[in-house]
Amino acid sequence: MTTTDVTKVLVLGASGKTGRRVAERLRRRSNVVVRPASRSTRPRFDWNDESTWDEVLDGMDAAYVVYAPDLAAPGADEAVGAFARRAVSLGVRRLVLLSGRGEEGAGRAERTLGASGAEWTVVRCAWFAQAFSEDFLRDAVVDGTIALPAGEVAEPFVDADDIADVAVAALLDSGDAGHAGRVYELTGPRALTFAQVAAELSEAIGREVRYVPVPETEYGAMLTGHGVPEADAEFLAGLFATVLDGRNAHVADGVREALGREPRDVRDVVRAAATDGAWDAAAVTRAG
Known part of the structure; x- marks a missing residue:
């Protein structure tokens, strides 16, 4: 398969942090047709309803696969397979x-993806640096306190733009580029504790943001108190406590392997977000 063979690409999760970026990059290619798919698009896609799958897949050459809510959820591997x-x-x-x-x-x-018979690539990612500006931690940054069951563990936060660049390269580049059959482990260039990220946020925003480590059970209760269903809160608290136990504290070379350049640092991500008014917008939303 050459680059020109891939002209129609399905993007699942096209309104999410990485899917949106992948779709934007693909649309810049004059020879690529992008089909975003979710429960709110037409055609509609729902992971829990296999009758919605065929229409979004019809005529596509490639697909960016994002499973919701998370691949750690029970049955995710069966659905992906x-x-x-x-x-x-x-x-x-x-x-x-x-x-x-x-x-x-x-x-x-x-x-299960590898056993499907497709040309496959896995983009295996650290925590997104944009979690602080576009995701569930955005309001916590606005409030000035980030509470997580992470202790003093370091995490090599990865830029969502780097993820999208790698994904697009894997979707469109020819087989000669070597992306097929590869697992790219993507991280930023250095691992920081959440306390260190809070310091980076404080400097970028110009006011104090602090990190408070909390036990898993307390974090689950916090989520429930904010309206998260109990089962979802328990799942998220357990997931965060698991992946933030130190197993992922090391830096990986996936961005350089896939793109031939260095990954973007979380400091640059949060400074750019501050310049763009990410947390100012959040403050306005909360005030309203």
Whole structure:
């Protein structure tokens, strides 16, 4: 397969942090047609409803696969495997899976992808640096306190733009580029504790942001108190406590392996977000 063979790409999770960026990059290519798919698009896609899969896959050459809520969720590997096999049966030749580091469920999903018969690439990622500006930690930064069951463990936060660049390269580049059959482990250039990230945020925003480590059970109760269903809160608290136990504290070379350049540092990500008014917008939203 050459680059020009991939002209139609399905993007799951196209409104999310990485899916949005992947779709934006693909749309800049004059010869690529992008099909975003979610429960709110037409055609509609729902991981829990296999009857929605065929229409979004029809006619596609490649797909960026993002599983919600997380590959660590029960049954995620079975769903990804079934989707991958269905994609191949409908003529989709290349699949790029967004995966997570240190998650047993993610590892199982990766293996089912590899067994599908597709040209596959796994993009296995550290915590997104944009979690502080575009995700669930955004309001915590606005409030000035980040509470997580992470202790003093370091995490090599990865830039979502780097993830998107690697994903697009894997989706579109020819087989000669060597992306097929590869697992790219993506991190930033250095590992920081959440306290160190809070210091970076404080400097970028111009006011104090502090990090408070909390036990897993207390964090789950905090989520429930903010309206998260109890089962979801328990799952998230357990997931965070697991992947933030030190197993992922090391830096990996996936960005350089895939793109031939260094990854972007979390300091640059939060400074750019501050310049763009990420937390100012959050403050306005909360005030309203």
